[in-house]
Amino acid sequence: xxxxxxxxxxxxxxxxxxxxxxxxxxxxxxxxxxxxxxxxxxxxxxxxxxxxxxxxxxxxxxxxxxxxxxxxxxxxxxxxxxxxxxxxxxxxxxxxxxxxxxxxxxxxxxxxxxxx
Amino acid sequence: xxxxxxxxxxxxxxxxxxxxxxxxxxxxxxxxxxxxxxxxxxxxxxxxxxxxxxxxxxxxxxxxxxxxxxxxxxxxxxxxxxxxxxxxxxxxxxxxxxxxxxxxxxxxxxxxxxxx
Numbered sequence: 001x002x003x004x005x006x007x008x009x010x011x012x013x014x015x016x017x018x019x020x021x022x023x024x025x026x027x028x029x030x031x032x033x034x035x036x037x038x039x040x041x042x043x044x045x046x047x048x049x050x051x052x053x054x055x056x057x058x059x060x061x062x063x064x065x066x067x068x069x070x071x072x073x074x075x076x077x078x079x080x081x082x083x084x085x086x087x088x089x090x091x092x093x094x095x096x097x098x099x100x101x102x103x104x105x106x107x108x109x110x111x112x113x114x115x116x
Numbered sequence: 117x118x119x120x121x122x123x124x125x126x127x128x129x130x131x132x133x134x135x136x137x138x139x140x141x142x143x144x145x146x147x148x149x150x151x152x153x154x155x156x157x158x159x160x161x162x163x164x165x166x167x168x169x170x171x172x173x174x175x176x177x178x179x180x181x182x183x184x185x186x187x188x189x190x191x192x193x194x195x196x197x198x199x200x201x202x203x204x205x206x207x208x209x210x211x212x213x214x215x216x217x218x219x220x221x222x223x224x225x226x227x228x229x230x231x232x
Contacts, residue, residue, distance in 0.1 A: 004158075033219050043205060045159075045223035091158055095219060102147050102213060103172055104221050106158035 002027045004094050006107035013082045014115050020067075021077045021110045023092030031097040034068065034075045035104070039089040048090070051075065053097070079112075087114045118142065122208050122224035130232055134196035137227045141189070141210030147171075148185055149221065150193050151207040159207055165191065166213055198231045205229070 003026045013019035025034070036048040051059045051068050059066050063083075067076045079086055092107040121140040129135050141148050146167050151159035162181065164172040167188040176183070180199070185191040195202055205228050211221040 006158075035220070037223075043207075043226045043228070045207065045209070045221075047220050050220065093221075095221075097219075102166075102211060102219075103161060103164060104149070104209070104211075105161075106151075108158045109156075 002029070002094050002096070002105050004092050004105050004107040006092055006110050008110045009108070010111045010113065012113045012115055013079070015082055015084060017082055018078060018080045019082055019112065021079075021090050021092075021112065023075045023077070023107055025073050025075065025092070025094050027073070027094065027096070029096050029098075033095045033097060034066075035093040035095070036064070036066070036075075036077045037091045037093060037106075038086075039091060039109070041088075045091070049077065082114050084114050084116060087112055120208055120210055120222050120224035122206075122227055124227055125225060126228050126230075128230045128232060129198055131200055132197040134194065135198055135229060136195075137193045137206050137208075137229075139191045139193070139208030139224060141191070141208070142222055144212070145210035145222070146188070146213035147211045148191050149207075149209040149211075150183055150191070151209065153205040153207055153226070155204070162193070162206075195229075198229075200231050203229055203231045 032053045034051045037045045049061045063080045089109045094105045148165045150162045153159045162176045165185040183193045205226040207226045209221045209223045
């Protein structure tokens with residue numbers, strides 16, 4: 001079975017600085033998707049960034065980028081120029097590409113605090 | 117495009133009472149998920165539907181939880197009788213049922229259930 005581990009329950013960053021959130025996963029599948037979701041106090045999960053395992057190039061979305069290390073099964077999220085609005089829970093998630101079940105498996109989350 | 121709709125947003129019930137949650141997924145999304153998110157934890161999949169069939173309900177406590185998705189669109193999740201440990205946020209999500217392309221899961225705002 002696939003598992004997702006986030007070892008940092010909480011992180012803090014100064015406004016305008018850069019922070020990296022860690023995620024590791026375990027799977028026997030060769031093809032899959034990885035996601036970072038943001039959950040603000042409003043509770044609605046919002047997709048931040050997505051990585052396809054068969055693509056070697058790391059995904060980037062404006063201030064958000066990932067460091068995807070397939071062999072190490074590591075998928076970290078880097079937030080550059082942190083803003084107050086980035087404060088939220090961040091969840092790493094896994095989904096098999098050909099699993100047939102399209103089940104999203106989530107980590108336990110990292111609470112990000114942004115200090116003014 | 118309308119998002120995933122859930123109701124109610126909040127519910128407080130006494131233990132041993134019953135409660136039902138409703139979810140309307142994004143139009144055209146064949147896959148619908150119900151997740152349970154206990155405070156401080158990541159979402160845990162309770163049940164996954166593909167159209168109106170159940171794909172995965174391995175973590176659904178079937179002695180008290182039930183769910184249905186009539187006509188492959190709306191879904192309801194019921195708890196009867198509720199226990200104190202059922203206090204959580206119940207998230208509904210939907211996605212397209214495909215191996216490639218747009219594989220993002222879209223989430224509703226969730227229902228916060230408090231059992232007293």
